Amino acid sequence: MPDPKQLIVNVFEMACVSHITHGLWRLPGNNRLRYGELDYWTELARLVEHGGLDGIFLADVVGAYDTFRGSADTAIREGLQIPNLDPLLLIPAMAAVTDRIGFGATFSTTYEPPFAFARRMSTLDLLTKGRVGWNIVTSYLPNAARNFGLEDQIPHDERYRIADEYVDVLYKLWEGSWDDDAIVADPASGVYADPAKVHAIEHRGEHFRVAGPALGAPSPQRTPLLFQATGSPAGIAFAGKHAEVVFTGGRTADDFRRNAEAMRDAAERQGRERGDVKFVVQAGVVVGRTDSEVADKLRIYRENTSVDGILAHAGFPFDITAYPRESPLSDAVTDAGAAGHPAVARFPEGTTVGQALDQLVKTRHDRFFVAGTPGVVADEIERWLDDDGIDGINLRQYHSFGTVQDFVELVVPELRRRGRIREHEAGETLRERFFGTPRLPERHPAARYRGGKNLSV
Numbered sequence: 015m016p017d018p019k020q021l022i023v024n025v026f027e028m029a030c031v032s033h034i035t036h037g038l039w040r041l042p043g044n045n046r047l048r049y050g051e052l053d054y055w056t057e058l059a060r061l062v063e064h065g066g067l068d069g070i071f072l073a074d075v076v077g078a079y080d081t082f083r084g085s086a087d088t089a090i091r092e093g094l095q096i097p098n099l100d101p102l103l104l105i106p107a108m109a110a111v112t113d114r115i116g117f118g119a120t121f122s123t124t125y126e127p128p129f130a131f132a133r134r135m136s137t138l139d140l141l142t143k144g145r146v147g148w149n150i151v152t153s154y155l156p157n158a159a160r161n162f163g164l165e166d167q168i169p170h171d172e173r174y175r176i177a178d179e180y181v182d183v184l185y186k187l188w189e190g191s192w193d194d195d196a197i198v199a200d201p202a203s204g205v206y207a208d209p210a211k212v213h214a215i216e217h218r219g220e221h222f223r224v225a226g227p228a229l230g231a232p233s234p235q236r237t238p239l240l241f242q243a244t245g246s247p248a249g250i251a252f253a254g255k256h257a258e259v260v261f262t263g264g265r266t267a268d269d270f271r272r273n274a275e276a277m278r279d280a281a282e283r284q285g286r287e288r289g290d291v292k293f294v295v296q297a298g299v300v301v302g303r304t305d306s307e308v309a310d311k312l313r314i315y316r317e318n319t320s321v322d323g324i325l326a327h328a329g330f331p332f333d334i335t336a337y338p339r340e341s342p343l344s345d346a347v348t349d350a351g352a353a354g355h356p357a358v359a360r361f362p363e364g365t366t367v368g369q370a371l372d373q374l375v376k377t378r379h380d381r382f383f384v385a386g387t388p389g390v391v392a393d394e395i396e397r398w399l400d401d402d403g404i405d406g407i408n409l410r411q412y413h414s415f416g417t418v419q420d421f422v423e424l425v426v427p428e429l430r431r432r433g434r435i436r437e438h439e440a441g442e443t444l445r446e447r448f449f450g451t452p453r454l455p456e457r458h459p460a461a462r463y464r465g466g467k468n469l470s471v
């Protein structure tokens with residue numbers, strides 16, 4: 015019998031009050047209001063490490079959700095991802111109190127130049143001894159574009175084309191600029207680094223001009239572990255070329271499988287191997303010692319969930335809550351002039367306003383959601399691993415730190431008994447945890463720049 019497949023568990027976070035479980039910040043004992051305290055992050059990091067989990071994955075947006083009801087008022091009122099803090103700045107504090115867990119941070123390729131980001135990420139990879147990952151996003155909020163000097167958003171597929179050149183610049187800086195043996199650090203000769211082994215990159219592309227050499231010192235992983243979340247053809251092609259871990263949702267098992275196959279096909283088309291891409295899903299786990307404890311938690315979460323928050327987060331194009339529940343959704347959509355908007359197009363003919371609202375709330379209970387006692391939860395997670403083919407989960411927090419504490423106390427021992435959680439080795443980089451090696455494989459496009467090769471083409 016081969017060893018059972020083991021689960022990677024990250025805690026899904028964002029440095030704000032209301033990330034994805036809208037309204038729940040109000041629950042007694044929830045620490046979300048402390049997101050601006052350093053202690054919040056160091057406590058969480060210790061809990062994740064001592065609990066045997068793999069890491070903390072930080073989402074980020076650089077604009078406000080201002081579509082719903084025509085303004086950012088709902089988002090501001092609810093602390094919905096505004097205010098928020100820069101996720102990169104939280105990592106050194108968490109790294110200082112841990113030595114095993116990884117940190118994934120979201121950063122957009124659309125607004126800040128690659129040279130500055132390359133330097134920041136190398137700094138983090140060095141300081142954490144190779145425990146960082148980057149969630150590559152191109153940013154979907156129109157307000158973000160206006161924050162960075164644009165009149166409007168750059169069209170979707172164009173953002174991915176820019177991202178493609180952006181990561182190319184990063185690869186040149188991270189992989190190609192400093193040879194592995196460039197640093198000599200020899201006090202006798204007074205030579206710190208060998209100039210012959212440090213290369214300018216002289217990148218002159220359509221969107222970026224970067225001379226180099228990289229300022230960031232060569233770090234354990236060089237390129238941080240590359241995460242991405244996507245669903246569009248342009249995004250899937252990008253992921254096939256670049257991403258190592260795809261972070262995805264999926265309402266049904268078929269949804270997930272179709273998406274995963276599309277990414278693996280795209281990777282193969284780029285000369286990579288199907289196993290070069292792993293899949294981490296956003297998952298909801300509500301666990302209790304008894305069925306009635308589980309039922310209580312579910313009831314409390316349901317009663318405190320903010321529908322306004324969900325609608326504002328989804329960028330719902332009109333105020334659906336202003337229409338009677340029993341009226342047809344199509345009438346409301348026509349009345350609001352929102353026909354054809356993607357947020358409403360997904361509902362089948364004949365859906366009522368009430369059904370649409372219920373479904374919007376329930377999307378949080380999709381394929382990768384389980385509520386139950388530890389045995390029930392572990393059985394379901396084993397199905398996700400073995401039947402659906404996921405590699406890991408990003409654990410959605412209903413209550414901080416209650417959700418993580420429950421998972422650590424009740425689910426981890428059960429998964430351990432079943433051989434589904436692996437013990438971590440100190441000194442392991444994040445890429446080693448996922449792929450067994452600290453550096454990108456030779457078949458990844460970043461590798462072509464190693465040793466200063468191919469930089470000027």
Ligand SMILES: Cc1cc2nc3c(=O)[nH]c(=O)nc-3n(C[C@H](O)[C@H](O)[C@H](O)COP(=O)(O)O)c2cc1C
Nearest residue numbers: 073074120151153154243244245246249262263296
């Ligand atoms: C689970 C999940 C988490 C995401 N987290 C972020 C995030 O933190 N910041 C962000 O700008 N976009 C985030 N996104 C959005 C993606 O970057 C992307 O815009 C979205 O998946 C649509 O893909 P597409 O651009 O290929 O159509 C997330 C998407 C998913 C599915």
